[in-house]
Amino acid sequence: MSWFEVLAIFAAGVAAGTINTIVGSGSLITFPTLLAFGFPPVTANVSNNIGLVPGGVSGTWGYRCELAGQGRLLRLLAPMSFVGAMVGALLLLRLPASAFEAIVPVLLAISLVLVVLQPRLQARVAARHADPDQDESRWHRALLMAGTLGAGAYGGYFGAAQGVLLMGLLGSLVPESMQRLNGVKNVLALVVNSVAALTFLVVARDHIDWRVVALIAAGSLLGGVLGSRYGRRLPPGALRVFIVVVGLVAIVKVVTTG
Template sequence: MSVVEVVAILLAGVAAGTINTVVGSGTLITFPTLLAFGVPPVTANVSNTIGLVPGSASGAIGYRRELAGQRSRVLRLSVASLLGGTTGAVLLLLLPSGAFAAIVPVLIVLGLVLVVLQPRISVWVAARHGSHGGLPAHGAWWVWPAVFVTGVYGGYFGAAQGVLLMAVMGIGIDETLQRLNATKNVLAGLVNAVAGLIFAVVADVDWWIVLLIGVGSVVGGQLGATVGRRLPSAVLRVVIVVVGLVALVVFLAT
């Protein structure tokens, strides 16, 4: 691995850790970076998933104040995320590699659409918070299965699972968006962790990539919980969309 590759992957990890904590969709930074350096798609996906686990933990720690008082809710939804992440990881390993090659471009496009639509989703969520009431503390009945489905998606690929989680919880749980964002960081981290554990045992993992993304994402997680909160979200969205389009082009060209 050349110096250029090391620096690029490390910086991609920092960017992904920051974006995952603030917005979600950090995989759209690291995944295309790995593809650009010739890493096979499935190896890139599993190595990236494991590498982003420390960053998710870092972001959750950075949001620990917003997590106060949410223990019961987080524990309940964590079960859905763990089961979903396990299912998604198993699907990735069992389905033929051709299926991954066919599905990933669709998932990248879905992730980009979600990122682009995030402002409208946020407005809709804010409007819902102003109008609904009487929801259980854990949220509407459909929140748990929806978090499970999001976990399946995250275990399989993962880009924009944070946006999906915020949309689900924002509509179905009567809570502030900042506190839901803290919960999102925990749930997305658990999905990556359980999928990463499975991949570490049975999949082809590039541990140098894991190390570089892991170190970078830890730094990025702290940036996302501090400085990243002050960055214009529009700037982050533009970066994600541009890199995501590059990912789509690179993936289809390989």
């Protein structure tokens, strides 16, 4: 591996860690970079997934202030992400990629619509929670858990842009600010990515390039710090626009390479 490749992979890891912390889809940077340098697709996918986990840790830590008071929500949803990720990882081992990639653009498009409509949806959710005659908390809780389970399966199987799905889901059903929801999203995405990484460590050791893992891990760790530092300063409207742009890029990427 040349010095140029080392620096390029590290830089891709920094960019991916930053974007993952703010919204997700960092793999759209690191994975093509590895393919461009001639790494086999499976090796690139497995090594990239493992390398991005440290960025999830630093990004989550950077959003610790926004996570204050959200322990109950995390205890409700983190197990759903864990189970969903296991299901997705098992599907990855048994199903062809085309079986799931066909619906990815549809899922992302729906999520982007939810992100755009988030202010109106959150206002309705808040009003219903405030009115005891229209208490739909149980229905919202069940839908939120089911959606998180599905997003976990998506993340465990496909991975790219799972943050867009989570932000669309959380923004529609949880009456919290965009930044606080982003903190929750980072925790749930970290759970999913960690499960997938552990799965690869058990069943796909032969496809791990530890040089790539180390470079992306170091880069994403730094990127998570940068993403949490600057992403937390984005106003809600700007963060919403950023999510939509990244989501559209992910849709185009999936459609053109699928």
